[in-house]
Amino acid sequence: TCGICVEKCPFDAIEIINLPQELGDEPTHRYGENSFALYGLPIPEKGKVTGILGPNGIGKSTAIKALAGEITPNLGNFDEPPGWDAVIDEFGGTELQPFLKGVRDGDIEVARKPQYVDQIPASFDGNTRALLESADERGVVDELAERLSIEPVLDSDIDTLSGGELQRVALAATLARDADFYFLDELTPYLDIDQRVTAARLVRELADDDRAMLVVEHDLAVLDLLADSVHVAYGEPSAYGVITPPKSTRNGINEYLKGYLDNENMRIRPETIEFEEHAPRMSSRSETLVEYPGMSKTYGDGDGGFTLDVEAGEINRNEVLGIVGPNGIGKSTFAKLLAGRLTPDGGELDLSLDIAYKPQYVEVDQHMRVDAFLSSITDDFGTSYWETEIADPLQLGRIMEQNLTDLSGGERQRVAIAATLSRDADLYLLDEPSAHLDVEQRVLAARAIRRYAENHETSVMVIDHDIYTIDLLSDRLLVFDGEPAQHGHASTPLGMRDGMNEFLANLDITFRRDENIGRPRINKPGSQKDKQQKRDGEYYYTQ
Numbered sequence: 001t002c003g004i005c006v007e008k009c010p011f012d013a014i015e016i017i018n019l020p021q022e023l024g025d026e027p028t029h030r031y032g033e034n035s036f037a038l039y040g041l042p043i044p045e046k047g048k049v050t051g052i053l054g055p056n057g058i059g060k061s062t063a064i065k066a067l068a069g070e071i072t073p074n075l076g077n078f079d080e081p082p083g084w085d086a087v088i089d090e091f092g093g094t095e096l097q098p099f100l101k102g103v104r105d106g107d108i109e110v111a112r113k114p115q116y117v118d119q120i121p122a123s124f125d126g127n128t129r130a131l132l133e134s135a136d137e138r139g140v141v142d143e144l145a146e147r148l149s150i151e152p153v154l155d156s157d158i159d160t161l162s163g164g165e166l167q168r169v170a171l172a173a174t175l176a177r178d179a180d181f182y183f184l185d186e187l188t189p190y191l192d193i194d195q196r197v198t199a200a201r202l203v204r205e206l207a208d209d210d211r212a213m214l215v216v217e218h219d220l221a222v223l224d225l226l227a228d229s230v231h232v233a234y235g236e237p238s239a240y241g242v243i244t245p246p247k248s249t250r251n252g253i254n255e256y257l258k259g260y261l262d263n264e265n266m267r268i269r270p271e272t273i274e275f276e277e278h279a280p281r282m283s284s285r286s287e288t289l290v291e292y293p294g295m296s297k298t299y300g301d302g303d304g305g306f307t308l309d310v311e312a313g314e315i316n317r318n319e320v321l322g323i324v325g326p327n328g329i330g331k332s333t334f335a336k337l338l339a340g341r342l343t344p345d346g347g348e349l350d351l352s353l354d355i356a357y358k359p360q361y362v363e364v365d366q367h368m369r370v371d372a373f374l375s376s377i378t379d380d381f382g383t384s385y386w387e388t389e390i391a392d393p394l395q396l397g398r399i400m401e402q403n404l405t406d407l408s409g410g411e412r413q414r415v416a417i418a419a420t421l422s423r424d425a426d427l428y429l430l431d432e433p434s435a436h437l438d439v440e441q442r443v444l445a446a447r448a449i450r451r452y453a454e455n456h457e458t459s460v461m462v463i464d465h466d467i468y469t470i471d472l473l474s475d476r477l478l479v480f481d482g483e484p485a486q487h488g489h490a491s492t493p494l495g496m497r498d499g500m501n502e503f504l505a506n507l508d509i510t511f512r513r514d515e516n517i518g519r520p521r522i523n524k525p526g527s528q529k530d531k532q533q534k535r536d537g538e539y540y541y542t543q
């Protein structure tokens with residue numbers, strides 16, 4: 001399949017490919033007349049981590065509600081739902097049948113981590129310790145707090161925690177429950193790579209305890225590390241969704257990236273998402289936007305405060321500079337120094353740079369429609385140029401008339417990226433643009449950001465913890481290391497190969513390439529490849 005034509009090959013060179021379309025058969029569940037329909041269900045398995053890979057709005061939460069017994073699937077008959085026995089008959093002979101009987105009889109305990117942890121403070125009043133203790137059916141909260149580095153915030157009120165802290169607290173609270181079936185709706189938003197790997201490990205360990213884990217995850221490197229098998233979900237978001245039978249994690253992710261499901265003979269996207277196996281060559285054509293000097297910044301009087309040391313460097317026009325490093329290491333502090341919002345120790349820094357900044361946690365309290373908000377930022381709003389460069393790739397069309405306060409996390413993220421790129425500035429800084437976006441949206445956003453830098457001869461700095469997003473986006477890397485909350489060090493901007501090597505050596509993680517599509521995969525620590533690559537000093541690009 002060449003991937004160019006999606007309907008019928010005009011040269012009859014290749015087989016006719018099925019395009020997703022609503023199936024003729026009855027769905028597993030339909031909310032109502034002309035409402036969303038779900039086909040199929042994922043199969044949780046004891047002792048296993050099962051992943052679901054698919055876009056937002058495709059029915060993942062609907063499937064979970066069915067498996068948790070919160071909704072009884074109506075098999076498409078929303079007027080007269082046939083009840084659990086009919087559902088169990090429908091799945092007769094599949095691995096799902098015994099599980100569904102358990103749900104019907106109320107024998108299955110479910111623990112669930114919600115997708116949007118930012119909403120937890122609204123429903124819980126108290127401190128971290130109280131929240132964790134209320135969930136601690138297994139008596140493991142102390143251990144989880146230690147491994148997830150929650151201890152410093154145990155006595156803090158829940159409504160004072162950052163998104164990254166809330167994410168880890170929510171995970172600890174979910175895993176502390178004594179359940180048969182755990183559902184984790186996105187593990188990684190706001191976590192750095194080290195925290196992502198720790199979270200993945202904790203979920204794996206609980207599966208080994210003979211519990212069933214079902215995980216929705218858009219960070220493919222983490223999903224790959226975590227899941228024993230994956231179900232791909234495809235269809236038309238908000239209209240219908242199909243959940244495939246389980247595939248091996250490797251095949252599921254590869255087919256998803258290729259945009260073609262082998263067993264289903266189904267093209268789910270016109271093009272393949274590809275990764276470069278070798279580092280991009282540094283282009284010598286770029287002009288320098290700004291050179292900045294070596295500098296330091298200490299908060300407070302230095303005792304017990306945080307200190308950041310920055311090596312001198314330059315930022316080029318036409319480039320996307322990826323910024324990687326743990327949370328709490330001084331990345332935002334660096335941005336504020338460049339923007340002149342903070343003064344470095346012992347002197348002024350005047351770069352006269354206008355910086356447009358998208359913070360990591362996108363909050364909105366304006367009661368305003370999306371279109372009104374965006375048109376208040378740029379006069380280009382609504383021009384075909386703005387539509388092509390910003391609105392289309394960020395899929396804003398369908399949400400223009402909604403209120404900012406009604407948007408989901410992923411929708412809010414896309415509006416915030418659009419708003420930042422629509423500003424007039426010398427340098428654009430995006431803090432974790434991938435958070436809450438699905439895989440498709442991450443790739444589209446990465447392309448839009450790259451194209452923006454090229455077409456506007458401008459510079460974009462992107463902080464992100466999704467290694468695939470960083471790979472797709474960046475021309476060069478700025479690597480932060482040190483001890484979070486104590487001291488940080490920022491390298492000078494490095495080429496991709498040196499940058500990835502430095503960053504991943506700090507984390508002690510190597511990547512191999514999938515022989516099929518060149519996708520980077522985390523090596524098992526201590527495996528042949530891991531040892532060899534560490535000896536060679538090649539942590540990411542192996543060619």
Ligand code: ADP
Binds near residue numbers: 056058060061
């Ligand atoms: P995902 O978890 O994959 O993002 P969901 O299962 O939450 O997707 O939603 C799938 C679709 O079903 C969405 O279009 C959503 O608006 C719709 N939907 C969810 N709950 C209901 C409901 N109670 N009634 C009607 N439609 C619903």
Ligand code: ADP
Binds near residue numbers: 299327328329330331
């Ligand atoms: P990152 O962006 O890498 O997550 P930050 O630059 O936000 O890190 O913060 C680095 C450290 O400095 C953190 O420990 C943070 O708590 C601390 N910090 C940030 N801003 C201030 C401030 N205004 N006063 C004191 N400490 C601060």
Ligand code: MG
Binds near residue numbers: 057060115185
């Ligand atoms: Mg959902």
